[in-house]
Amino acid sequence: MKKITSLLCFVIILILSISSVSHAEEKIRIITEEYPPYNFVDNNQIKGLSVDVIKAIFNEARVPYYIEVSSWDSAYNETITRHNTYLFSTVKNSERLDICQFI
Numbered sequence: 001m002k003k004i005t006s007l008l009c010f011v012i013i014l015i016l017s018i019s020s021v022s023h024a025e026e027k028i029r030i031i032t033e034e035y036p037p038y039n040f041v042d043n044n045q046i047k048g049l050s051v052d053v054i055k056a057i058f059n060e061a062r063v064p065y066y067i068e069v070s071s072w073d074s075a076y077n078e079t080i081t082r083h084n085t086y087l088f089s090t091v092k093n094s095e096r097l098d099i100c101q102f103i
Contacts, residue, residue: 027064029085030054031075038089041069050089 032039038050046067058065070078079087080099092102 026084027066028058029078029082030058030065030067031070031078031085031087032067032089033072033075034069035089039069054088 032046032050034040035048037048039046039048041047046069051067054065054067075087079085090096090100090102092100096102
């Protein structure tokens, strides 16, 4: 339950911080890894508890986005080097404190 609550807080603040993007044509890229039951691929569809929360909030906010699944290393590197790219679900640790914004 603590993970879901943390994810909800993250997504809400994420939406608020990127609300100006909602008027742009560029979609926000959201990357995750296989981590059932939170995020996983089933029949070529990305599903899971975290995925449902992300979709609901972005759809409600009418912010254009797409979600893709990748390996952790690739997703992490893309997130820290590309504009409008976000990663979920992520564990907070000392190694990431200087380059990630945790909510």
